[in-house]
Amino acid sequence: MTRKGIVASTTLAGLCAILMALPAGIDSARAAGASGPGAAAPRAVAAPRAEGATTPAQASHPAAAPVTVAPSHPPTVATAARATAAGAKTQSDRVERGKYLVNIMVCNDCHTPWAMTPKGPEPDMTRQLSGHPQDVVITAPPQLAAAGVFNWAGAGTMTAFAGPWGVSFTANLTPDPETGLGKWTEDTFIAALRTGRHEGQGRPILPPMPWPQFRNATDEDLKAIFAYLQSIPPIKNRVPQPIEPPEAQ
Numbered sequence: 001m002t003r004k005g006i007v008a009s010t011t012l013a014g015l016c017a018i019l020m021a022l023p024a025g026i027d028s029a030r031a032a033g034a035s036g037p038g039a040a041a042p043r044a045v046a047a048p049r050a051e052g053a054t055t056p057a058q059a060s061h062p063a064a065a066p067v068t069v070a071p072s073h074p075p076t077v078a079t080a081a082r083a084t085a086a087g088a089k090t091q092s093d094r095v096e097r098g099k100y101l102v103n104i105m106v107c108n109d110c111h112t113p114w115a116m117t118p119k120g121p122e123p124d125m126t127r128q129l130s131g132h133p134q135d136v137v138i139t140a141p142p143q144l145a146a147a148g149v150f151n152w153a154g155a156g157t158m159t160a161f162a163g164p165w166g167v168s169f170t171a172n173l174t175p176d177p178e179t180g181l182g183k184w185t186e187d188t189f190i191a192a193l194r195t196g197r198h199e200g201q202g203r204p205i206l207p208p209m210p211w212p213q214f215r216n217a218t219d220e221d222l223k224a225i226f227a228y229l230q231s232i233p234p235i236k237n238r239v240p241q242p243i244e245p246p247e248a249q
């Protein structure tokens with residue numbers, strides 16, 4: 001086996017470990033799904049995550065502009081410049097931390113489409129974190145023997161997964177406003193990862209998205225991940241809706 005092949009199998013072994021841990025998650029997800037998308041409870045869950053009006057992210061965003069107004073009000077400007085420098089550092093530290101976390105939490109394994117290279121299959125970083133490619137059309141799950149040992153399957157792109165939950169497609173995590181997370185807030189992101197609900201309040205987020213593990217991250221780490229995701233190049237790619245398992249159709 002080539003070195004690359006081993007790397008790929010290790011990745012898949014990790015995925016299997018995640019999937020082995022899933023049955024409870026799948027059952028509860030399906031049970032929750034059975035009560036319909038209108039199920040009322042989850043809305044309340046997002047609320048406790050809300051914070052005071054001045055989050056660091058908000059404080060740092062408006063920071064850059066005022067510098068050009070400098071000459072007329074020197075003291076104010078000096079204060080503003082200091083605030084800008086401090087805010088910018090905090091935000092860039094956060095983005096750096098987010099980049100580190102995204103790498104060690106293997107978001108690219110599932111959210112970046114894999115392509116064949118001379119060295120073997122690898123995530124195609126020109127399409128970094130843009131989710132299941134819209135031009136790779138999947139309309140039905142593969143035929144898997146229900147009682148067989150192999151009861152789930154993954155696409156070669158590593159962005160589509162078929163199993164007892166139907167077919168799930170990894171989301172576009174880039175900041176594209178129409179097809180990615182461009183319109184998400186930090187609170188939406190944290191609520192989604194903590195509750196396992198689409199946008200923190202919708203349908204259950206399907207396997208193999210490891211939110212049951214990621215929900216244990218600190219608020220600060222989730223904010224850092226979100227800050228990094230908002231800093232990468234936006235890519236327009238409309239990921240399809242999941243396909244229900246045959247028995248649910």
Ligand code: HEC
Binds near residue numbers: 169
């Ligand atoms: C093992 C594969 C896998 C890994 C690793 C993974 N994801 Fe996912 N993720 C998925 C799948 C599949 C979906 C789509 C699930 C669905 O449609 O219900 C998803 C969906 C999402 C969503 C959309 C949630 C929503 O509200 O609809 C976000 C946000 C997300 N992932 C973030 C991340 C981040 C950040 C990381 C790394 C820290 C990560 N994912 C790692 C498989 C993965």
